[in-house]
Amino acid sequence: MIQADTTAAKRAADIPEVHILWITAGLSCDGDSVSATAATLPSIEDVVMGNIPGLPKVHLHNPVLSFETGDELMKYWHQADEGTLGPFVLVVEGSIPNEKIKEEGYWAAMGTDPQTGQPITTCQWIDRLAPKALAVVAAGTCATYGGIHAMQGNPTGCMGLADYLGWDWKSKAGLPIVNVPGCPIQPDNFMETLLYLLYQLAGQAPMIPLDKELRPTWLFSMRTVHEGCDRAGYYEQGVFTHEYGRPECLVKIGCWGPVVDCNVTKRGWMDGVGGCPNVGGICIACTMPGFPDKFMPFMDEPMGANVSSTGVMLYGRFIKWMRQHTIRKMNQEPKWRHPGRKLTTGYQPRTYSHAAERSSK
Amino acid sequence: MTTVTTPQREQTRPGGNLVDMSWDPVTRIVGSLGIHTKIDFDNHLVQECYSTSSIFRGYSVFLKGKDPRDAHFITSRICGICGDNHATCSVYAQNMAYGIKTPPLGEWIINLGEAAEYMFDHDIFQDNMVCVDFCEQMVKATNPGVLAKAEKTPAPHADIHGYKTIADIMRAFNPFKGKFYLETLAISRLAREMFCLMEGRHVHPSTLYAGGVGTVPSPQLFSDYLVRLMKYVEFIKRGLPLHEDLFEFWYDALPGYEEVGRRRIQLGCWGAFNDPESVDYRYETMADWGRSMGVTPGVVVDGKLVTTSLVDINVGLRILLGSSFYKDWQDGEVFVEKDPLGNAIDKRHPWNQTTTPQPQKRDFSDRYSWVMSPRWFDQRTGENLALDTGGGPLARLWATALAGFVNHDYIKATGQSVQIYLPKTAQMDEVTFEWKIPKWSNTIERDRARTFFQAYSAASALHFIEQAQKLQRAGETKTWQEFTVPDEAIGCGFHESVRGVLSHHLVIRDGKIANYHPYPPTCWNASPRDSNGTPGPYEDAVQGSPIFEENGPDAFKGVDILRTVRSFDPCLPCGVHMYNGGGKILEVQHNPMTGVPRKP
Numbered sequence: 006m007i008q009a010d011t012t013a014a015k016r017a018a019d020i021p022e023v024h025i026l027w028i029t030a031g032l033s034c035d036g037d038s039v040s041a042t043a044a045t046l047p048s049i050e051d052v053v054m055g056n057i058p059g060l061p062k063v064h065l066h067n068p069v070l071s072f073e074t075g076d077e078l079m080k081y082w083h084q085a086d087e088g089t090l091g092p093f094v095l096v097v098e099g100s101i102p103n104e105k106i107k108e109e110g111y112w113a114a115m116g117t118d119p120q121t122g123q124p125i126t127t128c129q130w131i132d133r134l135a136p137k138a139l140a141v142v143a144a145g146t147c148a149t150y151g152g153i154h155a156m157q158g159n160p161t162g163c164m165g166l167a168d169y170l171g172w173d174w175k176s177k178a179g180l181p182i183v184n185v186p187g188c189p190i191q192p193d194n195f196m197e198t199l200l201y202l203l204y205q206l207a208g209q210a211p212m213i214p215l216d217k218e219l220r221p222t223w224l225f226s227m228r229t230v231h232e233g234c235d236r237a238g239y240y241e242q243g244v245f246t247h248e249y250g251r252p253e254c255l256v257k258i259g260c261w262g263p264v265v266d267c268n269v270t271k272r273g274w275m276d277g278v279g280g281c282p283n284v285g286g287i288c289i290a291c292t293m294p295g296f297p298d299k300f301m302p303f304m305d306e307p308m309g310a311n312v313s314s315t316g317v318m319l320y321g322r323f324i325k326w327m328r329q330h331t332i333r334k335m336n337q338e339p340k341w342r343h344p345g346r347k348l349t350t351g352y353q354p355r356t357y358s359h360a361a362e363r364s365s366k
Numbered sequence: 367m368t369t370v371t372t373p374q375r376e377q378t379r380p381g382g383n384l385v386d387m388s389w390d391p392v393t394r395i396v397g398s399l400g401i402h403t404k405i406d407f408d409n410h411l412v413q414e415c416y417s418t419s420s421i422f423r424g425y426s427v428f429l430k431g432k433d434p435r436d437a438h439f440i441t442s443r444i445c446g447i448c449g450d451n452h453a454t455c456s457v458y459a460q461n462m463a464y465g466i467k468t469p470p471l472g473e474w475i476i477n478l479g480e481a482a483e484y485m486f487d488h489d490i491f492q493d494n495m496v497c498v499d500f501c502e503q504m505v506k507a508t509n510p511g512v513l514a515k516a517e518k519t520p521a522p523h524a525d526i527h528g529y530k531t532i533a534d535i536m537r538a539f540n541p542f543k544g545k546f547y548l549e550t551l552a553i554s555r556l557a558r559e560m561f562c563l564m565e566g567r568h569v570h571p572s573t574l575y576a577g578g579v580g581t582v583p584s585p586q587l588f589s590d591y592l593v594r595l596m597k598y599v600e601f602i603k604r605g606l607p608l609h610e611d612l613f614e615f616w617y618d619a620l621p622g623y624e625e626v627g628r629r630r631i632q633l634g635c636w637g638a639f640n641d642p643e644s645v646d647y648r649y650e651t652m653a654d655w656g657r658s659m660g661v662t663p664g665v666v667v668d669g670k671l672v673t674t675s676l677v678d679i680n681v682g683l684r685i686l687l688g689s690s691f692y693k694d695w696q697d698g699e700v701f702v703e704k705d706p707l708g709n710a711i712d713k714r715h716p717w718n719q720t721t722t723p724q725p726q727k728r729d730f731s732d733r734y735s736w737v738m739s740p741r742w743f744d745q746r747t748g749e750n751l752a753l754d755t756g757g758g759p760l761a762r763l764w765a766t767a768l769a770g771f772v773n774h775d776y777i778k779a780t781g782q783s784v785q786i787y788l789p790k791t792a793q794m795d796e797v798t799f800e801w802k803i804p805k806w807s808n809t810i811e812r813d814r815a816r817t818f819f820q821a822y823s824a825a826s827a828l829h830f831i832e833q834a835q836k837l838q839r840a841g842e843t844k845t846w847q848e849f850t851v852p853d854e855a856i857g858c859g860f861h862e863s864v865r866g867v868l869s870h871h872l873v874i875r876d877g878k879i880a881n882y883h884p885y886p887p888t889c890w891n892a893s894p895r896d897s898n899g900t901p902g903p904y905e906d907a908v909q910g911s912p913i914f915e916e917n918g919p920d921a922f923k924g925v926d927i928l929r930t931v932r933s934f935d936p937c938l939p940c941g942v943h944m945y946n947g948g949g950k951i952l953e954v955q956h957n958p959m960t961g962v963p964r965k966p
Contacts, residue, residue, distance in 0.1 A: 029398075250579060
């Protein structure tokens with residue numbers, strides 16, 4: 006857990022306007038930008054159009070959504086580099102390639118250098134802009150830890166942003182790199198993190214709480230996929246499916262949920278709809294620094310799960326048997342609910358006989 | 367224009383001033399693209415165009431040696447807007463390699479997921495990216511004369527969509543402010559919820575596997591989807607006439623606009639929506655089950671259907687280099703000499719490809735892109751055709767219409783058109799839309815087809831959900847088929863990604879991936895000049911294209927060029943920068959009807 010470093014909070018108490026420079030030119034698929042457009046809590050237009058009180062005015066510069074093209078977009082990047090843009094947050098999407106392993110050319114680039122006519126590499130942009138940004142956010146597992154493109158046998162030597170800048174790196178405002186992993190990001194997880202940072206920059210929220218993998222604690226450190234999973238009850242009772250398409254626990258067929266920090270099962274994918282194991286998808290641990298190699302082949306039972314599920318089967322099956330017995334009993338109504346001339350609920354008298362009343366007078 | 371000869375252009379003033387102009391990055395697309403051009407402002411046309419991509423990741427390299435069952439999880443990450451198309455295509459290829467088929471209900475669930483993807487992706491791309499080039503803010507900056515005319519032009523379908531004039535429609539597309547822009551963003555989320563119901567989450571699905579899906583079928587699953595689908599149907603009933611009004615106005619307002627982005631008709635479609643009744647994933651029967659797909663595969667050249675056989679399509683694939691940063695594999699390993707039917711497989715086929723990156727300086731006279739150049743060998747003529755996808759929908763509708771195979775309660779292919787039936791919804795009566803084969807393969811028709819395909823996808827989904835509910839109600843709820851991975855096998859999958867043709871080619875040895883090459887649509891569309899010098903589709907569509915923008919070189923936005931590039935629905939990390947290179951810039955009087963070339 007990273008403690009708020011109040012001495013490092015050198016920014017102005019509030020910032021009326023802030024730019025968001027979003028680099029999609031890491032080794033990426035743009036899936037995190039696309040995912041962000043799915044968010045509703047808050048939505049991208051809520052943040053950009055000022056629909057949320059207390060936020061600075063936000064100018065978003067993201068290539069997937071930008072009205073401007075080419076130089077008209079790149080001018081914001083150049084202004085940020087020259088220090089004339091104003092306060093900005095840098096969002097990086099995609100793995101950071103290693104440009105040092107080759108003699109010439111580029112793995113990833115954005116824009117063209119007017120002097121050389123060659124593309125400006127993404128690494129150059131990060132080197133230029135990161136020191137000038139108030140905050141730097143890595144969006145998606147590629148940018149946070151390297152992700153898919155950094156798997157064994159990859160030709161680009163790519164890595165995550167913290168591997169590139171250093172895990173202890175701090176922005177000029179004293180913020181560590183903020184990692185929002187996910188392949189892609191869960192839409193609302195990302196937008197909510199951005200919202201927190203905007204509140205923080207506006208002087209309304211303390212230092213963003215991060216775990217040691219630099220993930221927002223309230224999203225990634227409070228529970229595992231398993232703890233939020235709507236199939237966890239099956240696990241507890243030792244009921245595992247061995248084929249896909251069934252409602253029971255998926256641990257035996259490749260789900261890594263019990264050991265993965267992610268809230269997707271609690272949050273769903275879009276406002277409660279979807280969420281991998283809830284719908285029948287094994288958790289392939291896409292939010293984890295060890296992704297993907299430590300979890301492949303994805304469809305085999307994780308080694309640890311074999312041990313724990315064997316243990317749980319002994320206890321869980323007994324518990325389930327006991328519960329079945331209870332369920333059977335609880336599925337029966339109390340015996341006083343019946344037709345007929347007699348009231349058997351325990352209320353006295355048992356019949357409403359006017360004759361009896363009259364005779365007692 | 368053909369791919370083998372340089373087009374003859376009318377030169378009203380030879381040696382007109384050429385200005386280098388580039389856009390880097392091209393925005394409102396997915397991925398990294400740069401478009402570099404030479405523009406003749408005297409004659410209002412683009413003389414040369416180069417398309418470059420500035421990202422290399424190396425999927426084919428790091429897939430080698432991995433467990434084949436992981437292929438779809440990995441290849442989904444190729445694309446961040448249509449990852450599920452890759453995952454689906456990979457599952458098709460794996461099914462073939464493992465000799466299995468998805469149980470019928472699993473197949474319908476995949477189709478429902480893919481239909482939702484088309485509904486979402488075309489929606490967000492068309493209205494939040496493409497139509498921004500037609501919005502008031504843009505048109506005011508590029509063609510004020512057109513905007514003035516639009517203010518005075520009543521929208522023919524105003525009673526349906528509610529926007530009185532064409533200018534009102536343009537205002538509705540202003541980014542983050544326009545009413546239709548915001549509505550469509552919200553609808554894109556609804557469609558993504560539909561996707562998540564079937565495949566767990568959006569962009570990279572979690573419920574897809576070789577052999578089927580992990581989605582648990584229940585009455586609730588289908589009703590949750592159907593209720594959302596009917597809202598989408600209502601939306602597209604208004605959206606389609608709205609786009610028709612806009613595009614028809616464009617032809618009227620700027621006579622000659624049909625030449626913008628026009629290419630020779632050479633379209634490829636690899637088919638979508640497998641039919642569980644006939645698909646068995648065997649290569650030997652692939653031509654037959656391909657023809658029963660819900661979107662017909664086919665190659666259309668000069669308006670004629672050359673083939674509808676996926677086997678012909680597969681055998682004709684050639685990956686040419688020429689301008690890309692890769693080493694040639696002519697001396698590399700041959701993985702597949704003959705396909706299972708005995709057809710010879712070329713050295714330049716994806717099955718036999720070896721990817722070796724060679725990063726180097728960008729040089730537009732030599733090598734300038736990370737995109738390779740896929741071509742299709744036309745046996746009739748011996749040409750290696752730079753097929754394009756028309757952005758996806760144009761090729762899909764064209765091939766489907768000509769073939770005339772698709773015929774169910776909601777879609778009917780007639781031989782010249784595709785009829786799309788949409789039933790009654792909350793506020794609107796039933797309607798039948800008809801997409802007719804257009805005269806041109808150009809920018810406006812690519813865009814028009816996209817809206818029609820949104821309706822096509824919704825109508826297809828209505829058919830799929832009926833079939834799925836029938837099975838669910840009959841108790842046929844199996845969605846996944848068990849399998850073992852063979853030691854040696856080959857497989858291929860053919861599918862339509864949102865922006866067009868997608869194929870995955872897989873070779874398994876010792877139970878591991880020995881070779882894996884995916885060919886997404888943007889490889890076709892954004893390809894650079896190949897080893898024969900044939901330009902790729904973006905390059906070809908932009909070269910020789912007239913310029914209608916009213917700005918001279920100083921304030922030039924290149925909107926006609928960008929409309930053309932975006933009409934293909936680019937999907938690569940790409941950029942467009944703009945610089946004024948050599949060449950003296952003269953004062954240019956704008957008159958779009960001067961010297962507009964007529965292509966052969």
